[in-house]
Amino acid sequence: MTVHAARIARTKVRRRAPPVAVGLTREAIVAAALEELDDSGLDVFSLRGLARRLGVKPNTITWHVGSRDVLFAEVVALLLRELAPPRDGTLAWQDWLRALFARYRALIRRHPNAAALVGAGIVSNARADCALVEAILATLAEAGFPDALIGDAYCAVQAAMIGFTTQEFARMPDDLPGWREATRAHLAAVDAARYPTLARHLPRLANRAFILRWQNGVEAPLDSGFAMFTDCVIAGLEAKLAAART
Structure with a gap:
C-alpha cells in the first residue's frame, strides 16, 4: 500500500x-x-x-x-409504554376501555405538545407498541367480538382513544393574547337572528366546547364532554356486539 x-x-x-x-x-x-x-x-x-x-x-x-422521524417514533413508544390498564380480570371490558381512554387523556395532559405527534404521526407506527395492541385485541376478543369484526372494533377503540384528546389538547397559536381576544370578540358578535340555536346556548358553550373556545384542555379541560364521548363509544360497541350475537 x-x-x-x-x-x-x-x-x-x-x-x-x-x-x-x-x-x-x-x-x-x-x-x-x-x-x-x-x-x-x-x-x-x-x-x-x-x-x-x-x-x-x-x-x-x-x-x-x-432520523428525526425515527426519534419521534421512539418518543411515542416511550409515552405509550405503560398505557394499557392491567388485565387481571377485575374490570369488565367496558370499564377497561374507560380506564384506557382516561389514562391516555391523563398522559397527554402531562405532555400536551405530544398530542399531534401521537394522533397524526404515522411515523409512530415504526415502533408500534405491540403490548398495547395485544391488550386491546385481547379485551375485545374476551368481550365476545367475532374475528370478522375485531379489526373494525380495534380501529374504533384506537380512534376514540386518540381523537377526542388530540382535539382537546390542540396546539395553541403563537400570538396567544391577540388570538384569544379575537376569538372572544368573534363569539360575542354572533348574529342571534341568523344563528338562534348557537346564540341561545353560547353562554354555556363558550370556552367549554370545540370550535367555541380560546383555551385548550390544559387550562380548560372538557371533562363532561369527554365522559359523554366515552359513554357513546362504549354504547356503540355494545350495540355492535349485541347485533353480532343475534
Whole structure:
C-alpha cells in the first residue's frame, strides 16, 4: 500500500467512527427529546435544539437514534409504554376501555405538545407498541367480538382513544393574547337572528366546547364532554356486539 493509499484508508476509518459522547445512550436521548418537546413544542422542535440540551453535536444524535422521524417514533413508544390498564380480570371490558381512554387523556395532559405527534404521526407506527395492541385485541376478543369484526372494533377503540384528546389538547397559536381576544370578540358578535340555536346556548358553550373556545384542555379541560364521548363509544360497541350475537 502506498503512503497516499494509507492516508485515504485512515481518513475513511476516522469518518466511520461514531461521534464521541461519553455516557450518552439511546434511552437518554429519547427521554431528553420528550423534555425538549414539552418545552418547545412540535413546531419548534429540532435535532439541533435537542443537541444543545444534551451538550453534543446533532450528528451524535443521528448516530445513536437515526432520523428525526425515527426519534419521534421512539418518543411515542416511550409515552405509550405503560398505557394499557392491567388485565387481571377485575374490570369488565367496558370499564377497561374507560380506564384506557382516561389514562391516555391523563398522559397527554402531562405532555400536551405530544398530542399531534401521537394522533397524526404515522411515523409512530415504526415502533408500534405491540403490548398495547395485544391488550386491546385481547379485551375485545374476551368481550365476545367475532374475528370478522375485531379489526373494525380495534380501529374504533384506537380512534376514540386518540381523537377526542388530540382535539382537546390542540396546539395553541403563537400570538396567544391577540388570538384569544379575537376569538372572544368573534363569539360575542354572533348574529342571534341568523344563528338562534348557537346564540341561545353560547353562554354555556363558550370556552367549554370545540370550535367555541380560546383555551385548550390544559387550562380548560372538557371533562363532561369527554365522559359523554366515552359513554357513546362504549354504547356503540355494545350495540355492535349485541347485533353480532343475534
